[in-house]
Amino acid sequence: MTRDEAFDLVKGRLGETATLAHCLACEACMRMLAARLGADVETWGLAGLVHDLDLDECEGDPERHAVVGAEILRQRGVAEEIVHAVLGHNNKVERTSLLDKALWAVDPTTGFITAAALIRPSRSTSDLEVSSVKKRMKDKRFAAAVNRDQMRACADIGVDFDEFLGLCIKAMDGVRDRIGLAGAA
Numbered sequence: 201m202t203r204d205e206a207f208d209l210v211k212g213r214l215g216e217t218a219t220l221a222h223c224l225a226c227e228a229c230m231r232m233l234a235a236r237l238g239a240d241v242e243t244w245g246l247a248g249l250v251h252d253l254d255l256d257e258c259e260g261d262p263e264r265h266a267v268v269g270a271e272i273l274r275q276r277g278v279a280e281e282i283v284h285a286v287l288g289h290n291n292k293v294e295r296t297s298l299l300d301k302a303l304w305a306v307d308p309t310t311g312f313i314t315a316a317a318l319i320r321p322s323r324s325t326s327d328l329e330v331s332s333v334k335k336r337m338k339d340k341r342f343a344a345a346v347n348r349d350q351m352r353a354c355a356d357i358g359v360d361f362d363e364f365l366g367l368c369i370k371a372m373d374g375v376r377d378r379i380g381l382a383g384a385a
């Protein structure tokens with residue numbers, strides 16, 4: 201499946217929603233992480249892009265989330281390593297590969313960075329610093345639903361947390377106009 205085919209599939213299921221923006225943010229982070237780790241940029245980007253394609257239709261039934269998506273992806277011949285990462289991000293299989301583990305850490309991190317950017321005067325990632333994200337993380341009430349330990353699981357792919365956050369901020373800033381973080385212009 202090409203990147204454009206994946207995008208059409210995901211957009212067709214999610215529409216122009218916050219979930220689509222989240223998928224695009226994850227795609228950007230996964231591509232940058234792959235480049236950093238010498239992994240396959242296209243494969244990792246695709247995993248990020250498609251991982252939540254079934255989220256809307258599985259709303260109210262979180263147990264099916266990722267299982268439905270994996271079935272859709274398999275029917276379209278998507279590589280099994282991507283399907284495995286999608287299943288792993290909702291605990292449907294054990295996360296074994298670097299790709300599985302990267303997606304696990306990226307998923308909550310994009311949400312947290314989005315929340316941290318939106319409370320800035322700029323409402324953007326353009327001037328968001330790692331230190332300010334880390335400061336927000338200490339406030340348990342801020343973006344309370346986001347699992348901090350899961351963000352820090354970047355240690356499992358051998359990337360230091362500060363570097364990981366910096367890399368994700370940079371990746372998301374690169375697509376900020378597509379993910380609602382272009383600022384209040």
Ligand SMILES: [Fe+2]
Nearest residue numbers: 222251252307
């Ligand atoms: Fe997600």
